[in-house]
Amino acid sequence: MELHLSAPSRFFPVFSVPGLSFNLSKPRSLCIGSCSCFSRGQSLIPKPQLNPKTITPVPDPREEEVEEEDGDEGFQEAAASQGICGQIEKLVFFKRYKEALELFEILQLRGGRGGVGASTYDSLVTACIGLSYSGFLDEGIEIFESMSRDSKMKPRAMHYACMIELLGREGLLDEALELIRDAPFSPTTNMWAALLTACRIHKNLELGKFAAEKLFGMEPEKLSNYIVLLNIYNSCGRAADGAKVLEALKKKGLRLLPACTWIEVKKQPHRFIFGDKSHPESIKIYERLDNLIKEMVKQGYAPMEKHLLPDVGQHEQRMLNYHSEKLAVAYGLISTQDYTPLHLVQGHRICSDCHSAIKLITVITKREIVVRDASRFHHFKHGSCSCGDYW
Numbered sequence: 001m002e003l004h005l006s007a008p009s010r011f012f013p014v015f016s017v018p019g020l021s022f023n024l025s026k027p028r029s030l031c032i033g034s035c036s037c038f039s040r041g042q043s044l045i046p047k048p049q050l051n052p053k054t055i056t057p058v059p060d061p062r063e064e065e066v067e068e069e070d071g072d073e074g075f076q077e078a079a080a081s082q083g084i085c086g087q088i089e090k091l092v093f094f095k096r097y098k099e100a101l102e103l104f105e106i107l108q109l110r111g112g113r114g115g116v117g118a119s120t121y122d123s124l125v126t127a128c129i130g131l132s133y134s135g136f137l138d139e140g141i142e143i144f145e146s147m148s149r150d151s152k153m154k155p156r157a158m159h160y161a162c163m164i165e166l167l168g169r170e171g172l173l174d175e176a177l178e179l180i181r182d183a184p185f186s187p188t189t190n191m192w193a194a195l196l197t198a199c200r201i202h203k204n205l206e207l208g209k210f211a212a213e214k215l216f217g218m219e220p221e222k223l224s225n226y227i228v229l230l231n232i233y234n235s236c237g238r239a240a241d242g243a244k245v246l247e248a249l250k251k252k253g254l255r256l257l258p259a260c261t262w263i264e265v266k267k268q269p270h271r272f273i274f275g276d277k278s279h280p281e282s283i284k285i286y287e288r289l290d291n292l293i294k295e296m297v298k299q300g301y302a303p304m305e306k307h308l309l310p311d312v313g314q315h316e317q318r319m320l321n322y323h324s325e326k327l328a329v330a331y332g333l334i335s336t337q338d339y340t341p342l343h344l345v346q347g348h349r350i351c352s353d354c355h356s357a358i359k360l361i362t363v364i365t366k367r368e369i370v371v372r373d374a375s376r377f378h379h380f381k382h383g384s385c386s387c388g389d390y391w
């Protein structure tokens, strides 16, 4: 199924899909009005897409088997029957977030938003998170409010957590807290954790302590909550308070483990810890990494000791160049062909220095590198990361 931009209208392009035809020339009246949660005082009128374009069809990842069995024709029929909502979900699956939001905008303008189901809303919220570093907060708010307003669906905890992340990225911490307080159910750990992360990014110590206390009560054994609070103290120059958090950790019998990263090469997992020299190809790995760091320095790289997340011990912080993720990347580079993407997994959050270094490595080596850490997926490509430097 293809979706074509077929009208030459300068401001209100007309889209058509088989069996459907609609355009954006309808009066735009999508201001969502007032919501106590969002006090930015602005209307949330979606931005029109002004440039003519074609949205090409996307395969449905859930229908790969159908495609194999029935061929293109069967697939096309199945895809067509799913309609706009199915297209939105598929676009989001393939990370074509802007196109997904454009389709939702079209759906709203033609009055079809009442039929949007929970899975489509999940996809739309994902799209907004994916685009949030590019200023898509307003679209996220519109989608969030549209759930109960148009589809009579109650936003679930995951939708609240996503909204808190969106608000947090913009530094709207009070609004994020208000959203938590206004939730018609007990706030979940994900909601408080999203607020805590926002407090770390924006160095809001008081609110960060508040969110951390909530999490300590709900998840007393979860190390990462203490670590984030510790990092907030350290980034605010409150090392003495940070030391108290470490003391509390010790009393609970929790301790920082050596950070560890896995990379799969030729279907074999390879494990690295910081400063690791146990790998059979250790000499080559360190040679590649040292050369890489020289190239990075030429391009302006400088180690970021002061901005490390203290997910790792002090000794590990001193061995910045040889963090487990850098060693894993170096091994991936020497053991795979040029341009092969690298996939890493680790249980700790990536530190700021490794995050910056890997962005630069994707430029130098022209590789894509995906790191799944304790916080999220980081998809590094062309010198930037999908997280928008927010994790």
Ligand SMILES: [Zn+2]
Binding pocket: 323, 325, 350, 351, 352, 353, 354, 355
């Ligand atoms: Zn690191």
Ligand SMILES: [Zn+2]
Binding pocket: 355, 377, 378, 379, 385, 386, 387, 388, 389, 390, 391
């Ligand atoms: Zn990232």
